[in-house]
Amino acid sequence: MDSNVQTVFQRPSALKEVPTHYCAGCHHGTVHRLVAEAIDLLDVQQQTVGIGSVGCSVLLYDYFDIDVVEAPHGRAPAVATGVKRVHPDNVVFTYQGDGDLAAIGTAEIIHAANRGEPITVIFLNNTTYGMTGGQMAPTTLPGQVTTTSPYGRDVAKEGHPIRVAELLAMLDGTGFSARVAVDTPKRAIEAGRTILKAFEMQVKKQGFAFVEVLGACPTNWGMSPIDANARVGNEMMDFFPLGVYKDITTKG
Amino acid sequence: MKKRLFVKGNEAIAMGAIEAGCRYYFGYPITPQNDIPEYMSREMPLVGGTFVQAESEVAAINMVLGAGAAGGRVMTSSSGPGISLKAEGMSFMAGSEVPAVIVNIQRPGPGLGGIDVSQADYFQAVKGAGHGGYHLIVLAPHSVQELYDLTMLAFDLSDRYRIPAMILGDAMLGQMKEALVPNSYRAPEDLPAKDWAVTGKRGRIRSNAVKSLYLGDGELEAHNWHLHAKYERLKEREIRFEATGLEDAELILTAFGGAARIVKTAIAMARREGLKVGLIRPITLYPFPAEIYRKATAETPKVLCVELNNGQMVEDVRLSAHPGADIRFYGRPGGTGSLPNPEEIFEQICKHYKD
Ligand SMILES: Cc1ncc(C[n+]2csc(CCOP(=O)(O)OP(=O)(O)O)c2C)c(N)n1
Ligand code: SF4
Numbered sequence: 001m002d003s004n005v006q007t008v009f010q011r012p013s014a015l016k017e018v019p020t021h022y023c024a025g026c027h028h029g030t031v032h033r034l035v036a037e038a039i040d041l042l043d044v045q046q047q048t049v050g051i052g053s054v055g056c057s058v059l060l061y062d063y064f065d066i067d068v069v070e071a072p073h074g075r076a077p078a079v080a081t082g083v084k085r086v087h088p089d090n091v092v093f094t095y096q097g098d099g100d101l102a103a104i105g106t107a108e109i110i111h112a113a114n115r116g117e118p119i120t121v122i123f124l125n126n127t128t129y130g131m132t133g134g135q136m137a138p139t140t141l142p143g144q145v146t147t148t149s150p151y152g153r154d155v156a157k158e159g160h161p162i163r164v165a166e167l168l169a170m171l172d173g174t175g176f177s178a179r180v181a182v183d184t185p186k187r188a189i190e191a192g193r194t195i196l197k198a199f200e201m202q203v204k205k206q207g208f209a210f211v212e213v214l215g216a217c218p219t220n221w222g223m224s225p226i227d228a229n230a231r232v233g234n235e236m237m238d239f240f241p242l243g244v245y246k247d248i249t250t251k252g
Numbered sequence: 253m254k255k256r257l258f259v260k261g262n263e264a265i266a267m268g269a270i271e272a273g274c275r276y277y278f279g280y281p282i283t284p285q286n287d288i289p290e291y292m293s294r295e296m297p298l299v300g301g302t303f304v305q306a307e308s309e310v311a312a313i314n315m316v317l318g319a320g321a322a323g324g325r326v327m328t329s330s331s332g333p334g335i336s337l338k339a340e341g342m343s344f345m346a347g348s349e350v351p352a353v354i355v356n357i358q359r360p361g362p363g364l365g366g367i368d369v370s371q372a373d374y375f376q377a378v379k380g381a382g383h384g385g386y387h388l389i390v391l392a393p394h395s396v397q398e399l400y401d402l403t404m405l406a407f408d409l410s411d412r413y414r415i416p417a418m419i420l421g422d423a424m425l426g427q428m429k430e431a432l433v434p435n436s437y438r439a440p441e442d443l444p445a446k447d448w449a450v451t452g453k454r455g456r457i458r459s460n461a462v463k464s465l466y467l468g469d470g471e472l473e474a475h476n477w478h479l480h481a482k483y484e485r486l487k488e489r490e491i492r493f494e495a496t497g498l499e500d501a502e503l504i505l506t507a508f509g510g511a512a513r514i515v516k517t518a519i520a521m522a523r524r525e526g527l528k529v530g531l532i533r534p535i536t537l538y539p540f541p542a543e544i545y546r547k548a549t550a551e552t553p554k555v556l557c558v559e560l561n562n563g564q565m566v567e568d569v570r571l572s573a574h575p576g577a578d579i580r581f582y583g584r585p586g587g588t589g590s591l592p593n594p595e596e597i598f599e600q601i602c603k604h605y606k607d
Contacts, residue, residue: 072344081278
């Protein structure tokens with residue numbers, strides 16, 4: 001090979017070389033890559049265990065070249081607790097959607113965070129239930145039309161969207177809680193850094209780390225991938241501001 | 253001489269589990285099994301184990317799923333309403349072939365019901381409480397000694413077949429004290445290695461996935477036949493029961509767990525009166541000892557099934573018995589004051605013996 005040729009971009013080794021089933025413009029693929037890059041950068045592929053959730057990312061084990069347990073809908077933080085207690089030196093993370101984590105799994109995520117369970121949680125918020133066809137989620141924005149809020153979410157009847165990153169930041173057991181987005185290259189790079197930090201905290205045994213990622217679901221939003229991507233920045237961020245809500249590592 | 257202890261049933265389960273190498277326990281309080289989590293919270297740290305009081309039974313069983321998937325020897329315990337909540341997790345564990353021991357110290361239902369003796373969870377235990385059609389190994393001890401011994405066995409069976417195993421006790425067994433000889437545990441040499449467990453890839457070429465989702469054409473059917481073959485192997489190899497007095501019996505009594513204790517006393521009373529009464533006590537409720545019923549009822553067609561419910565195991569007895577057998581039932585479906593005494597069962601024996 002020409003010694004002047006430099007590799008500047010390649011598949012992370014924590015990802016298998018297979019096409020994914022995600023729709024065009026879906027951000028699950030992007031977030032998978034960022035998680036895999038973090039695993040590679042920390043050189044922990046051999047000791048990482050992922051916990052898959054029920055949602056569009058249910059086939060996690062087909063894409064990540066790591067050990068995976070498939071959890072029942074919403075229960076990934078409890079499954080992760082079990083794995084981590086058996087292998088405290090492994091890196092254990094859950095990968096969950098907003099229906100999974102913020103609806104059926106509300107109890108499990110709050111209590112795992114509150115116990116200070118030393119795991120990493122990656123939470124993809126796309127304001128809808130993707131896999132089941134676009135129903136209203138706890139994160140659906142006011143006025144947003146979904147298949148079960150056909151007149152637009154009415155907060156008087158259907159309640160308010162839940163801001164999970166802020167909620168978990170309030171708990172004493174949480175070590176890190178942040179919200180990022182992947183709608184622009186710049187923000188995706190920033191998101192990658194945040195995800196890396198959340199994994200690094202686990203390696204350093206610094207407690208429960210949570211990253212909420214704002215992502216697009218073009219299929220269920222009924223938008224082109226480009227418009228859906230734009231919605232993340234235009235609408236979602238107004239209600240779900242990006243930022244670090246808690247970081248115990250920055251305290252003096 | 254081996255030392256004898258005076259131990260409460262629930263504690264015998266916890267002792268047996270720790271002796272068998274269980275080092276992970278996840279649970280949630282519910283009467284009448286609270287002695288188990290209390291014992292575990294006290295003893296687990298002393299043996300380098302883990303005790304977590306989960307936020308719910310749902311979380312507890314999923315912690316069990318995680319720990320079992322990670323290769324740990326793990327247990328949870330509960331009673332009726334909590335076992336209902338664990339049903340989803342048990343279905344996932346059966347589907348993903350994760351070993352673990354689940355204890356149900358039954359209380360009467362349905363709903364909140366009561367907190368005393370009952371056997372109303374037989375269906376729930378042996379037919380598969382969760383979705384999708386599956387079985388657990390179900391063991392039904394009837395003494396404190398058996399609570400201890402069968403808990404140890406449950407871990408081995410569960411590991412050998414990669415299937416969750418349930419100890420089906422009841423409030424009477426859990427709350428009573430009896431003599432216990434704490435036999436030491438010896439691990440069978442031929443237990444398969446847990447090379448399927450998630451431990452981190454660590455030099456393995458292929459990563460492990462513990463899962464119950466099968467989407468490809470024909471994959472799920474193949475998986476379900478694979479699970480089915482396991483149930484068939486259990487029926488061939490792992491059936492356990494106690495049978496006494498069948499040689500000359502004119503009436504066979506059958507009962508499991510706590511009910512069998514009362515029945516045994518009543519049978520002794522009947523024998524003293526010259527009545528020829530035998531007993532079949534299933535120890536494995538799944539796999540069910542069908543064959544012994546078929547054989548025994550060919551000779552003695554009259555069977556009285558006694559349960560602390562309004563008729564659950566009797567259905568399996570009917571399915572197992574010789575065609576033409578005369579299967580009768582006596583049940584007390586739960587709550588304070590519903591526990592029959594031996595005299596009451598003796599009366600039933602006299603009644604069914606005659607007509
Ligand atoms: C107990 C249970 N309830 C409901 C479902 C159906 N279900 C599958 S995925 C899903 C929602 C997933 O949405 P989300 O977590 O937002 O993930 P996404 O698909 O959007 O990535 C639901 C409700 C299920 N599988 N199990
Ligand atoms: S339905 Fe939505 S979340 Fe699911 S793969 Fe398609 S775009 Fe992604």
